Amino acid sequence: MNNKTYKKPSQFRAFLSLAWYAFLAQTRNPASFAFGFIFPVVFISIFGIISGTTPKLIVGIATNSPSSEVIRVVQKQTASFITLDHEDEITLENKLRQGKIDGILQVTKGQGRGEHINLLTSTANPQNASELTSIMGNIVDKENLTLSGITTPPITLQERQLAGRQSRYIDFALPGQIGFSLLSTALFGTVFGFIFLKKAYVLKRMFATPTRALTILLSQGASRLIISLLQTFLILIIGVVVFKFYLPHGFMTFLQLCVLSIIGLIAFLGFGYFFAGIANDENSAGPLINLVTLPQFLLSGTFFPTSSLPGWVQPIANNLPLSYFNMAVRKITTEQGSFHETFPYLIGLLIWGFVMYILAAKTFKWE
């Protein structure tokens, strides 16, 4: 009896099975399903809707304003203005101070066809104020030329646009959204997943079988990889089909994005394993994960470009793992670069991952 030799159990079969069932269990968990699939869709839809509208300047004209040639021109330019002329002066001024409107046009009739335009702006929104001032300046200049009978002015300005892709917010935001999802899955998913497995003795029960600890650990990562690839598919499909997200080389770019997502997730999983190893309950894990993810969401060009950050923050911001991922994705989408141009970022990403895997291996606690 004792000399009966047992077949050495295949760790690979255990790995595949554990990865598949861990994935299946996650898709059936309402919380992880919402985090994994519904949130990205909501985010991407919001970004898509934002980027479809160009902001218009809101100009108030008091109800008792006299008829004016300039105001007629302003009212015709509905592409850049929304005009309000059904409110009294005091209401309009209050709105201007609160930043609800961008300017007020006050007209005083002069002699003959002459008129004096008073443009009121506020410091509430300086950017819109200066835009409005420049547009009004143009309109008044043009009107003056017409009234003076000058048809061929001595100085002319001709504008010529080079053909370029119109950069919309969705083109910026979608790559960031892929990174955001990957980092969330790698961290929140892995850490909370492991805490549950520890607490419910699922891991302990598995340790009583001939499956090795490393196999169990890797299978958990693999299940997140399936989830992340599905997230990337979902974000890209909605982005491309609904919001016309631009893939420079079509399907090739799509495949490259999948490869980037795999590399990104593997690197981010280093963080996931590290925190999964040191955290034993949800209460301590939540703040720890936020400490790592929140600054990255803000500093890594997820929602707005890192170039808008102050100079001293940029060296930090540009070297965060999520920044590397976002830069790599934008390199092959918005910047239309080729895949090998992403290598420097991928190396940065993998160095981060490597460091975290080492830390995780040194600190991992199973119970």
Add this chain to the structure above:
Amino acid sequence: MSKNAKTSNSNAIIEVKNLIKKFGDFTAVNDISFMVQTGEIFGILGPNGAGKTTTLEIMETLQKQTSGEVFIDGINTLEHPWDVKRRIGVQLQSTSFYPELTLVELLQMFAAMYDIKVNPMEMLKRVQLEDKAKSYAKQLSGGQRQRFSIASTLINNPKVIFLDEPTTGLDPQARINLWEMIRDIKKSGTTLVLTTHYMDEAEILCDRLAIMDSGKIVKIGTPRKMIDDLIKTGFKREEKPKPATLEDVFLHLTGKQLREP
């Protein structure tokens, strides 16, 4: 093969020698030795914190002892834990399954972890759960969960199965049902080691018992012998036991059949 070298007693499937387990300054298991014979139901009794679970987990290769040796089927658990794991089945005190997987899926998953093929329906039938095959683990009642847990320990056709407080929290009907299941497993030739807080359970179910207190084994033997030894010292119950217990009343009124949704 040295790892299969037989220990002194040829009928013992488990041999524990001078086992000590310390957690820092605290000695959870303090130099215990005992043997479990092939095919018996061996119970470990003791108050909370006596070291029952620690002893069990060392035998299960889930913890490493500070010193001493454990042989399962002649194999040293420290030297060849993977060979031991293949020969044992383990039921833990708490729920230990993915709540969102069905029973069939969980059995398939465990089969893959042992790299063997199983017929999940047959296994479920053995623990009267075939009609719950498609249910998620989280939908099971306490008794059903314990039965499923036992089914999962049988996947690899183990020589020994360890049950840590298998009937804690179950109603009397589910408890009786589980006892029958445990006896069935014994009949098939498997050795069982279990811990319990219930003396009636130990008396009815176990062939032999070890009573632990503060990390030591204070008495070991058959339940009958232990009771006789106590009576010999002149011990008497203050009140003569009645021919029936409250449990008999309860079961007489509510019946022995399982109550399950």
